[in-house]
Amino acid sequence: MSDSVKVAVLGASGYSGIELLRLLLRHPNAELVAVTSRTLAGKALSAEFPRFRGVGVADSLKFTNPDTETLKATGAEIAFLALPHGVSVEYAKGLLDAGIKVIDLSADFRLRSAELYKEFYDHEHPAPDLLSEAVYALPEVRADDIKKARLIACPGCYPTSILVPLIPLLKAGLLGDAPLSVSSMSGASGAGRKESVPLLFCEVQNSVRTYSVPKHRHLSEIGQELEIAAGHPVKLTFVPHLVPTHSGICTTIFASVKPGVTLDQVGEALQTFYAGQPFVRLLGANKSPDTKNVVGTNFVDVGWAYDARAGQLILMSVEDNIGKGASGQAVQNFNLVCGFEPTAGLMNI
Structure with a gap:
């Protein structure tokens, strides 16, 4: 062109x-x-x-x-x-x-x-x-x-925040077979620009609520793409939340890793996969991303940590739901x- x-x-x-x-x-x-x-x-x-x-x-x-x-x-x-x-x-x-x-x-x-x-x-x-x-x-x-x-x-919007951290790890074969658990929070603009009582300022302000549990429509595309990355079906629980902001998504993913997999290997897999990708910003281990740093941009910020007591990998991402x-x-x-x-x-x- x-x-x-x-x-x-x-x-x-x-x-x-x-x-x-x-x-x-x-x-x-x-x-x-x-x-x-x-x-x-x-x-x-x-x-x-x-x-x-x-x-x-x-x-x-x-x-x-x-x-x-x-x-x-x-x-x-x-x-x-x-x-x-x-x-x-x-x-x-x-x-x-x-x-x-x-x-x-x-x-x-x-x-x-x-x-x-x-x-x-x-x-x-x-x-x-x-x-x-x-x-x-x-x-x-x-x-x-x-x-x-x-x-x-x-x-x-939700799938992007979930797939970006998970796809590299599934492709690398680092995650265990335990079901994934995902908690995501989104600003009210994610519901679109329409007249709706539950989305009125007085209904949203000073309140946080879950919705579309246990079967949000985005589960279909998330599951499809995770299965493609892993090469087999991936079990997933996804709970979205509405929070009193205009925009921004904050996602936390809880996953198991295969025996012997270290946090350094998780970081290396993410760094290798997203090398040269300008809009995925990897914050590093034990770094928590903040929506205020991505709202109004096309960036996804990703952090990760390992909870040794629970034996769980924690992946964290933020993005602008109407941006990235x-x-x-x-x-x-x-x-x-x-x-x-x-x-x-x-x-x-």
Whole structure:
């Protein structure tokens, strides 16, 4: 592709969409040519989001309806789908048929199995033929496949925070067979930009609660990717928590290690796997990551420790759920697809 690629954002009015706009408007190699929203059609981008006044094309570019022919006419080469789960799939095939590559932030194409999708999302997948083509796009794990793909399924926010620490250790064969236990906390933006009583300020502030226990939808993709890394099924308990912050995810993983495996070996496996990866920051043994250091960025910070009394390895990670957990990772994948610098548009911290 050229030094400048024309891009469209479908679903540009949600939290992930807004973050995508922030990143793409300042990306040195992205030319934003279309933004869609049924409710905002005809309204200038900066009129709806005044923070973008005077930035790039924000004052002149207007929202349109998400019509494939209209998007094709703009010359868009890549479309980011920041749409709700179950909605992205309605547009993906038409965009692909029009020759537009798709980077999807929803869960519509993350699973390889239509049966697994139905189990966790309670309906048949509308386009099962596309599941085998879609690439589960964790950049640090599947870069070569992402570079060649035309349908990119960006991982979910919780899965990213869980897979980054675990995949290298499973691939290295360091973990024992005991079930993994994961506790994750997320800011309220993870639920999306919608009217909902449980997400009102007065409901969230000064309160922490679990939800979707014991079967959060993200368990499906976490299990899929852990099984691929390990070469066998991996048992996992996952408990998510809502905490009174806007954004940020803090994940703690409890795992067993095989006899004789040391904390140094854990660190070496992580260092080797993520050598040269700019967005995974390994803090080291007995170092606890903090969400305040990653919010607004595309970084994942990872620490680890060993509890000798309990015989458990403790893995800790933090990320921004709408950054590395969504829009930042989507732009990182965009850079891979287009052959741009991995950090292009993502180091403004």
